[in-house]
Amino acid sequence: MKPLLEVKDISVEYVGEKRNQALEKVSFDVKSGEILGIIGESGSGKTTLAYSILNLLPESAKLKGSIIFKGSIITEFKENKLCYLRGKEIGIIPQDPAASFNPVFSVGYQFNEFLKVKGICKDAEERLVLMEEALNKACLWDVNKILNSYPHQLSGGQLQRAMIALVIAAKPSLLIADEPTSSLDVTIESQLVHMFLRLRDEMGFTIIFITHNLGLIEALCDRVVVLYQGQVKEMADKASIIAAPRDEYTKSLVVSFREVGE
Amino acid sequence: MNFWQQFKRNRLAVTMFRLLLVLYVLAILADFFAPYHYDDDDVMHAWAPPTRIHFLDIKQKVITPYINPYTFSTNEYYRRIYSVEKNVLIPVRFFVKGFKYNLLGIWSTDIHLFGVENGRIYLLGADDRGRDIFSRLLYGSRVSLSIGLIGVAISFSLGMIIGGISGYFGGWIDTFIMRVVEMIMLLPGFYFLLALRASFPPEMDSRQVYLLIIVILSFIGWASLARVIRGMVLSIKENEFVFAARALGLTHFRIITRHILPNTFSYVSVAICLSIPGYIIGEAALSFLGLGIQEPYASWGNMLVLSQGIVTIEAYPWVLAPGVAILITTMSFNIIGNTLRDVFDPKRKIL
Numbered sequence: 001m002k003p004l005l006e007v008k009d010i011s012v013e014y015v016g017e018k019r020n021q022a023l024e025k026v027s028f029d030v031k032s033g034e035i036l037g038i039i040g041e042s043g044s045g046k047t048t049l050a051y052s053i054l055n056l057l058p059e060s061a062k063l064k065g066s067i068i069f070k071g072s073i074i075t076e077f078k079e080n081k082l083c084y085l086r087g088k089e090i091g092i093i094p095q096d097p098a099a100s101f102n103p104v105f106s107v108g109y110q111f112n113e114f115l116k117v118k119g120i121c122k123d124a125e126e127r128l129v130l131m132e133e134a135l136n137k138a139c140l141w142d143v144n145k146i147l148n149s150y151p152h153q154l155s156g157g158q159l160q161r162a163m164i165a166l167v168i169a170a171k172p173s174l175l176i177a178d179e180p181t182s183s184l185d186v187t188i189e190s191q192l193v194h195m196f197l198r199l200r201d202e203m204g205f206t207i208i209f210i211t212h213n214l215g216l217i218e219a220l221c222d223r224v225v226v227l228y229q230g231q232v233k234e235m236a237d238k239a240s241i242i243a244a245p246r247d248e249y250t251k252s253l254v255v256s257f258r259e260v261g262e
Numbered sequence: 263m264n265f266w267q268q269f270k271r272n273r274l275a276v277t278m279f280r281l282l283l284v285l286y287v288l289a290i291l292a293d294f295f296a297p298y299h300y301d302d303d304d305v306m307h308a309w310a311p312p313t314r315i316h317f318l319d320i321k322q323k324v325i326t327p328y329i330n331p332y333t334f335s336t337n338e339y340y341r342r343i344y345s346v347e348k349n350v351l352i353p354v355r356f357f358v359k360g361f362k363y364n365l366l367g368i369w370s371t372d373i374h375l376f377g378v379e380n381g382r383i384y385l386l387g388a389d390d391r392g393r394d395i396f397s398r399l400l401y402g403s404r405v406s407l408s409i410g411l412i413g414v415a416i417s418f419s420l421g422m423i424i425g426g427i428s429g430y431f432g433g434w435i436d437t438f439i440m441r442v443v444e445m446i447m448l449l450p451g452f453y454f455l456l457a458l459r460a461s462f463p464p465e466m467d468s469r470q471v472y473l474l475i476i477v478i479l480s481f482i483g484w485a486s487l488a489r490v491i492r493g494m495v496l497s498i499k500e501n502e503f504v505f506a507a508r509a510l511g512l513t514h515f516r517i518i519t520r521h522i523l524p525n526t527f528s529y530v531s532v533a534i535c536l537s538i539p540g541y542i543i544g545e546a547a548l549s550f551l552g553l554g555i556q557e558p559y560a561s562w563g564n565m566l567v568l569s570q571g572i573v574t575i576e577a578y579p580w581v582l583a584p585g586v587a588i589l590i591t592t593m594s595f596n597i598i599g600n601t602l603r604d605v606f607d608p609k610r611k612i613l
Contacts, residue, residue, distance in 0.1 A: 056509055086511030100506030104524045113520070114510055167510070 002071065003029035004206050005053070005174055010065035012048050012057065012230075022048040022061070023230045030174065035200055035207045037221030037238070039214060039253070045230040046210045047095055050178045054086050070173070088118050091172030093180045097163030098156040107154070108147030111166050120170050134169035135162065137199075139191045157184050164192070168199060175199070175207045181216065193219050214257040218242060226250050268605045275601035278594035285591060289403040293363035296397035297377040301558040302361070304382060307332060307392035309578050310344055313384045315354060327354040331381040341577065352381045387580030389568055395583055402560035402584060407591065409476055409545045410538035417480035418534060421487030422526070426518040428488065429495025440492070446485035454482060455544065459553045468559045475554055479544050487533065494526045528606040535599030539592035546588055562588050 012023040023045045030036045040046050051057050053067055055075070067075045074085065086092070094100045101110055111131050114120075121127045132143045138161040140146050146154065146162055154162070164180055177196070181189045197220065199205040209220055217224055217238065224241045226234040226249065233247040245251045270276055288295055310332055319325050330346035337343050358377040364370050377383065385396040428439040458478050466474070498504065499522060507517045542562075548554035549563025557564065562584040568574060569581045 051509075054509065056505070080513075083511050083513055086509060088511060092509045094502065094506045094509055096502050097506075099502035102503045102507075102521050102525070104527070114512075117516065118511060163506070 004032045004070065005030040005208075006068040007049075007053070008066050008068070010049070010052060010063070010067065012045070012052055012064075013062045014060050015062055016060045021230055023052070025065070026227070026230070026232050028225050028232060028235055030206060030208060032206050033200065033204050034222040035196065035209055035220050037217040037224045038208060038210045038227055039212065039217055039224060040227035041212060043229075044227045046212075046227055047178055049227070050092065050176050050208070050210055053176065054090055054092060055082055056086075056092075087114065087167075087170055087172070088120065089172055090174045090176065091167040091170055092176040093164055093167050093178060095178045095182075097180065098151075098159040098183065100163050101151040101159060103151050106148055106150050107159075107162050111147065111162070111169070114166055115169060118170060130169055131165070134165040137168060137195055138162070138165035139188060139195065140165065157188060160184060161188070161192070164195075168205075171203070171205075173206060175205055176210070177207060178210045179212070180209075181211075189216075196220055214242075214253060226253070265605060269601060272601045272604075275598050278597045281590065282594045282598075285403060286407060288400055289407045290366070292397075292400040292404055294365060294373070295375050296394070296400045297360060297374055297383055298394040298397040299361045300393070300398050300401040300560045302393060302397070304388075304392035307382055307384070307388050308390055309342060310382075310384050310388040310392065311578070312387045312580055313382075314346075315383075319351075328352055329354060329378060329381070329383055352378050354378055354383065386583045387578065389565070389581065395565070395580060398560040398565055399562070399583055399587060402562045402565055403587065405472060405555055405559075405561040406542050406545060406563070406588070409472070409479075410541040410595075413476050413479045413483065413541040414534050414538055416476065417483035417537075418487060418530065420480065421484035422491050422523055422530065423519070424484065425488035425491030426495050426523050429492035430499055430514065430518050430522060432496075436492070440489070443485045443488050446482065447489070449482065451482045452544070452547070455479070455548065456551075456553065459548060464553075468555050471554060471556065475545050475548060476541075479541050483537065483540070487537075490529070490533075491523075491526055494529065495522050498522050498525050532599050532603045532606060535595050535602060538595045542588060542592055542595075546584075 006029045008027050010023055010026045011021070014020040014022055026045075026049060028036070038046055038049065048057065048061070052061075052063055053074075055063070055077075057063060063075065065075070066073050069085070069090065074082065077085070101107060105113075108131070112127055115127050115130065116122075121130050131147065135141075135143050135146060140158065140161050146158065151159060160180070160183060164177075168175065181192055184192065193216065196205075196207060196209065200207060209216070211217060221238050224234075224236065224238050225232055226241070226247065228247075228249040234241060234245065234250045241250060242254060245254050313329050313332075315327050315329055317324060317327050328351040330348055331350050331352060332344045333347055334342040334344045354376055355378065356376050357373050358379065359372045360374040360377055362370065362372045382388075382392075382394070384394050386399065387395050389395055389398070424439060424443075428436045428443075455478055459474070462474060495518075504517060504521060507521050512521070545554055545561065546563030546566065549561045550566050552564070552567070555561035555564050565581075565584040568578075569585065574581060
């Protein structure tokens with residue numbers, strides 16, 4: 001079976017006063033229905049990688065290589081075709097979901113607008129049902145309060161879950177989650193881990209899960225890509241990476257994870 | 263404390279706001295409130311002073327309001343000296359029949375709020391041709407009050423869209439737009455207005471002139487706004503929510519109009535209130551110079567033409583009424599604008 005997403009020899013270089021090679025010949029693939037973890041320390045190029053898949057990099061970044069999604073080379077797509085893909089086919093949960101709502105509109109307005117504009121659901125009442133389902137999936141139960149609130153009236157954690165709900169409501173073929181649980185407390189984090197697992201198991205989501213937390217990788221992912229200074233150090237099944245890391249960096253990662261655990 | 267509660271704390275602004283509402287209602291229903299048509303003249307009443315309405319009869323008893331008709335004699339300078347005939351009482355009637363008009367452009371009717379059946383009533387006096395200044399003031403307010411709103415609507419939508427595009431896309435688009443904006447800002451507004459108006463035939467229909475003034479004023483007005491909006495967009499577009507909107511696949515146009523520009527509304531609503539007076543005064547100035555709305559149509563500017571001479575003002579001070587109207591309207595907008603600015607300013611929030 002062909003993989004859902006193939007990333008081939010992606011290099012990203014930030015040009016400007018200081019040249020900076022953010023990614024160097026990164027290649028991996030994502031199979032349909034799996035959760036792929038991407039782990040790396042800060043500055044290892046995780047977020048750059050996530051953004052380069054949808055060509056959301058700033059203009060100062062130069063992208064080389066090719067990305068193939070569902071058999072078409074999306075790195076050659078024009079802006080309007082990519083725009084259609086974003087949100088609908090490939091959903092991305094931004095790194096700071098709490099700041100991702102427009103402060104002048106209510107959460108419900110923006111949620112509704114997204115579903116309407118992206119043509120996900122034409123009927124207004126169906127949209128309401130869809131929003132409620134999605135919020136419930138993201139562990140938000142007080143649906144009316146969330147939808148009628150403005151972003152400054154909700155806590156960071158609530159907004160984060162609302163953003164996750166917004167992205168998954170579109171049922172994208174590929175979901176990219178860029179450290180989506182970073183500002184949540186542990187109980188909610190574990191609820192969301194279960195949510196991601198349910199999304200995969202019950203609804204067949206394919207997820208790229210980006211994190212610096214090996215614990216989350218252990219709980220969630222099927223396969224892992226280890227990123228270090230813009231290069232793929234190792235790519236293997238979760239079990240083999242945690243049990244028998246081959247690369248030096250991966251080894252130190254696993255060791256430090258164990259130490260903290262004990 | 264929310265926005266309205268804060269706004270309401272300023273009594274003056276609320277009063278001015280209500281006053282403006284009244285003025286706009288009067289303008290919209292001018293046909294109904296005006297006892298006479300704007301071109302209804304009567305040479306026998308040229309320069310008639312404001313009519314006094316009596317509520318008490320000679321024995322100090324309350325009766326239906328009435329007025330006394332005017333008679334006049336001429337003095338040694340052939341100026342009319344008006345006096346009233348005390349023994350003739352003309353009752354002031356409400357909902358009287360007058361000239362025919364279309365209320366709100368729909369219902370054809372001839373009922374007016376008040377009027378007299380014989381003789382004439384001049385609440386604010388009469389002009390040189392015996393036309394009722396009160397009626398003309400109401401008709402003139404249609405021009406003066408709407409020109410600000412329409413002009414602002416055009417120039418602000420232009421300024422916001424162009425400024426938004428300029429700030430959002432940046433690069434050569436931004437450079438190009440900003441140079442154009444600077445060129446327009448360099449034009450001395452009022453003289454440009456005069457020059458443009460002069461390049462059109464002077465005997466144009468008043469309706470066309472009205473549109474022309476709006477277009478000219480908005481054409482000058484959008485540039486400085488575009489510049490400010492562009493600056494605001496430059497900082498707003500760095501926000502995470504703009505990036506998120508892009509990542510979720512919203513189009514550039516939608517992001518600019520639905521996500522970035524609404525974040526400038528607090529500034530824009532203040533700027534709107536503060537720039538409406540400019541349009542009102544611009545129109546009045548043009549009409550005052552005879553380049554705007556032409557007789558017999560009324561506008562506050564061309565009504566003020568009568569008060570060009572100090573002799574006229576001294577003899578018939580009521581011709582200044584449109585000036586007072588302009589003063590009140592522009593002041594109201596300014597006060598509301600200032601209050602809005604205080605309400606929106608986060609540093610001045612009273613906790």
